[in-house]
Amino acid sequence: MDLRGARQLGLRAFRCSLGPYCIRNSRLSTRTSAAGYLREKNIIIMGPPGAGKTTVGRIVAHRLGLPAVDVDDDVLEPTWKMPVAAKLAAVGGERFLEEEGQVLRNFSASGCIVSLTGSNPLHPEAMQHVKQSGAVVYLDVDGEDILQRLHRMKVDRIVGQEAGRSIRDILQYRKQFYERWLDARVLCGRGDTAEEVAEKVLQAVERFHNHAAETYVSTRADGEGSKVHFSDVVVEGLPPDGGLYVPENGFPKIAPREWLRLVGMSYPERALLLLEKCIHPSEVSAVDLREMVYRAYGSNFSTKEVAPVKHLMDSTYVQELFHGPTASFKDLASQLMPQIFAHCLPPMCNYLILVATSGDTGSAVLSGFGGLCDADRRRTAVLVFFPEDGVSHIQKLQMTSLDRSHAKAVSVRSDFDFCQRSIKGMFGEAGLTGHLAVEYGTVLSTANSINWARLLPQVVYHSAAYLNLCRDGVIQFGDPIDVCIPTGNFGNAMSALYAKQMGVPIREVICASNRNRIVSDFVNTGEYDLRKRRLMPSRSPAIDILKSSNLERFVYHVSGGDGPLVKDLFSGLDERRHFSLPEPLLGKLRQEVRADWCSEHDCLAAIRSVRTQAGYVLDTHTAVAKVVADRLRDQTCPVVISSTAHYGKCAPAVFEALQVENIPEDPLEQLRKLQCAASRPGKNRDLMDCLKDRKRREHTVCEADYRVLVEQVESMIQDSFLKVM
Numbered sequence: 001m002d003l004r005g006a007r008q009l010g011l012r013a014f015r016c017s018l019g020p021y022c023i024r025n026s027r028l029s030t031r032t033s034a035a036g037y038l039r040e041k042n043i044i045i046m047g048p049p050g051a052g053k054t055t056v057g058r059i060v061a062h063r064l065g066l067p068a069v070d071v072d073d074d075v076l077e078p079t080w081k082m083p084v085a086a087k088l089a090a091v092g093g094e095r096f097l098e099e100e101g102q103v104l105r106n107f108s109a110s111g112c113i114v115s116l117t118g119s120n121p122l123h124p125e126a127m128q129h130v131k132q133s134g135a136v137v138y139l140d141v142d143g144e145d146i147l148q149r150l151h152r153m154k155v156d157r158i159v160g161q162e163a164g165r166s167i168r169d170i171l172q173y174r175k176q177f178y179e180r181w182l183d184a185r186v187l188c189g190r191g192d193t194a195e196e197v198a199e200k201v202l203q204a205v206e207r208f209h210n211h212a213a214e215t216y217v218s219t220r221a222d223g224e225g226s227k228v229h230f231s232d233v234v235v236e237g238l239p240p241d242g243g244l245y246v247p248e249n250g251f252p253k254i255a256p257r258e259w260l261r262l263v264g265m266s267y268p269e270r271a272l273l274l275l276e277k278c279i280h281p282s283e284v285s286a287v288d289l290r291e292m293v294y295r296a297y298g299s300n301f302s303t304k305e306v307a308p309v310k311h312l313m314d315s316t317y318v319q320e321l322f323h324g325p326t327a328s329f330k331d332l333a334s335q336l337m338p339q340i341f342a343h344c345l346p347p348m349c350n351y352l353i354l355v356a357t358s359g360d361t362g363s364a365v366l367s368g369f370g371g372l373c374d375a376d377r378r379r380t381a382v383l384v385f386f387p388e389d390g391v392s393h394i395q396k397l398q399m400t401s402l403d404r405s406h407a408k409a410v411s412v413r414s415d416f417d418f419c420q421r422s423i424k425g426m427f428g429e430a431g432l433t434g435h436l437a438v439e440y441g442t443v444l445s446t447a448n449s450i451n452w453a454r455l456l457p458q459v460v461y462h463s464a465a466y467l468n469l470c471r472d473g474v475i476q477f478g479d480p481i482d483v484c485i486p487t488g489n490f491g492n493a494m495s496a497l498y499a500k501q502m503g504v505p506i507r508e509v510i511c512a513s514n515r516n517r518i519v520s521d522f523v524n525t526g527e528y529d530l531r532k533r534r535l536m537p538s539r540s541p542a543i544d545i546l547k548s549s550n551l552e553r554f555v556y557h558v559s560g561g562d563g564p565l566v567k568d569l570f571s572g573l574d575e576r577r578h579f580s581l582p583e584p585l586l587g588k589l590r591q592e593v594r595a596d597w598c599s600e601h602d603c604l605a606a607i608r609s610v611r612t613q614a615g616y617v618l619d620t621h622t623a624v625a626k627v628v629a630d631r632l633r634d635q636t637c638p639v640v641i642s643s644t645a646h647y648g649k650c651a652p653a654v655f656e657a658l659q660v661e662n663i664p665e666d667p668l669e670q671l672r673k674l675q676c677a678a679s680r681p682g683k684n685r686d687l688m689d690c691l692k693d694r695k696r697r698e699h700t701v702c703e704a705d706y707r708v709l710v711e712q713v714e715s716m717i718q719d720s721f722l723k724v725m
């Protein structure tokens with residue numbers, strides 16, 4: 001029986017074996033059977049002073065028919081035989097913490113709702129002990145609410161204050177301790193009542209214990225298909241039926257009052273809160289997730305804001321997604337995804353990730369996997385194949401400068417398709433995969449753009465864009481915005497739609513194509529038709545795409561999760577190179593997205609005119625979005641343009657647009673010259689550093705021969721895994 005069942009039946013289910021220091025509650029003798037975890041385990045409520053732990057604990061206890069234990073009133077005071085405040089005054093903060101910890105270490109209970117003190121989490125041994133006895137729920141209450149409550153409660157002394165620190169500072173300092181011990185967070189909105197918080201606690205505990213409910217299915221599943229968990233989705237990448245993984249029950253919906261809490265938070269804080277809601281703690285614990293998020297977004301971006309939103313002109317804003325180590329928006333996902341991936345890998349094997357790239361993915365993935373912690377590096381490596389003459393000069397420099405023993409790029413004297421086909425070939429060659437497994441304990445894997453763990457981090461920056469506009473007073477929470485996105489594989493656009501599902505008031509997602517206009521034609525006609533198209537080169541190469549993979553997730557969503565229909569449409573695309581979306585679905589799709597395309601000429605003209613009007617230099621992809629945004633938006637709400645790359649990544653095209661003569665040969669000089677031409681945006685730190693690094697970087701160039709590529713794979717495995725062992 002689950003917790004909800006237990007609640008409905010009003011069962012009084014607990015067993016309590018309180019230690020010597022705990023008062024006996026007369027209700028503790030009642031015994032019945034109910035959910036196993038409630039019988040064996042406690043619900044432990046943690047949070048700062050004034051968070052409402054005692055009140056909420058009592059309500060939760062009452063609803064479940066379980067005893068409430070308040071560590072202050074029921075454990076510490078009876079033990080010390082004096083009020084807690086008197087003890088603190090008598091012995092001082094340090095000694096107090098130690099004694100308090102000792103008491104907690106001797107405390108044992110089960111089947112209780114235990115409200116900790118605000119300072120318990122500062123004592124590691126004591127917390128380790130309590131955490132074993134149940135689920136620790138953190139009441140994450142807004143700091144200003146706390147200060148008001150403490151004022152009303154006339155609390156003027158909490159542990160740590162004797163050192164002369166303000167309560168505000170202490171609350172801020174303590175957050176890290178709460179986040180070190182939590183199993184589940186309850187994000188309290190400002191003005192939430194104790195009853196509402198108690199309800200959230202029950203839901204949080206229910207979720208914590210109900211891992212099985214958060215499953216993923218293939219977009220092509222027929223209802224019978226297997227349901228898998230987060231880790232499988234991340235490690236497998238693709239379901240066997242050729243579809244894409246999506247969460248079976250959609251995205252968690254976040255209430256406006258909770259969103260408002262996020263307005264004042266930093267990027268990593270927001271990322272942590274949102275991702276906690278999307279990844280079950282049994283898959284990645286909140287504590288591990290925190291470490292990953294701070295490793296990804298703490299200092300790897302050249303601005304603390306990570307993905308700042310800047311005003312461009314009238315009601316047009318740009319979200320700068322290019323401040324990461326490789327200067328494209330792919331960093332937002334790639335700094336986090338490899339950590340999630342490494343965390344989800346089953347033990348015992350090594351993993352070699354193979355990537356084929358003709359653009360921004362290669363460097364972003366190398367940087368992300370390159371930044372893994374030592375333990376993860378020992379068993380996770382990445383090898384990137386790129387066409388020797390098929391990437392820009394800067395992209396090549398970026399990839400080869402990121403060369404490390406476990407993260408390497410080699411080029412091939414052929415095109416992107418050959419690289420891609422060769423990798424596919426290796427996955428399909430049982431003799432090879434078997435040999436690598438037996439000989440080196442190594443499994444081949446991909447980490448491509450349709451992996452769920454790459455989409456998820458992107459939901460965060462779309463949310464952050466909206467929250468920043470609220471923070472800066474441009475809009476109030478609830479006001480609509482449009483976002484406009486240069487769209488290739490539809491990953492960025494899909495993430496915006498997911499942010500909307502979580503409750504971000506995005507009105508329309510505007511998709512911008514270049515002259516390879518498959519997505520915009522599809523949105524406008526319902527026809528996905530590859531038959532008469534061939535890929536045309538453009539100045540925005542990252543969106544030169546004819547098969548927009550993540551679109552399948554969107555079609556699944558607008559079909560209301562109709563797997564058989566999606567299967568029919570998309571396998572039709574594979575076989576007949578064409579499908580057409582039935583009318584009612586097309587109508588639904590067009591309620592959420594609009595689309596148009598931008599010619600090469602208009603793209604360059606936009607770069608020029610925006611520089612003139614706003615002193616801001618757009619990269620070519622961003623310019624495509626600017627043109628389409630201007631064409632499609634009405635003026636009733638702000639539009640945020642996803643700026644997916646720094647202009648320095650496509651310097652030659654920007655020179656062309658700005659009609660600059662005498663373009664220097666050297667990429668570093670090119671960038672310097674462009675910087676003089678632009679007052680905004682600022683430079684990308686890592687891009688400059690990469691170009692400044694004058695040592696000649698050698699990289700391996702392979703002949704266009706499948707066997708040569710296989711040799712590269714094998715020697716990479718030898719280099720990265722055998723050496724460190």
Ligand SMILES: *Cc1c(COP(=O)(O)O)cnc(C)c1O
Nearest residue numbers: 360488489490491492542644645
């Ligand atoms: C990858 C990329 C895109 C396309 O993003 P999708 O999620 O594939 O739509 C757009 N711009 C730049 C600069 C990119 O690197």
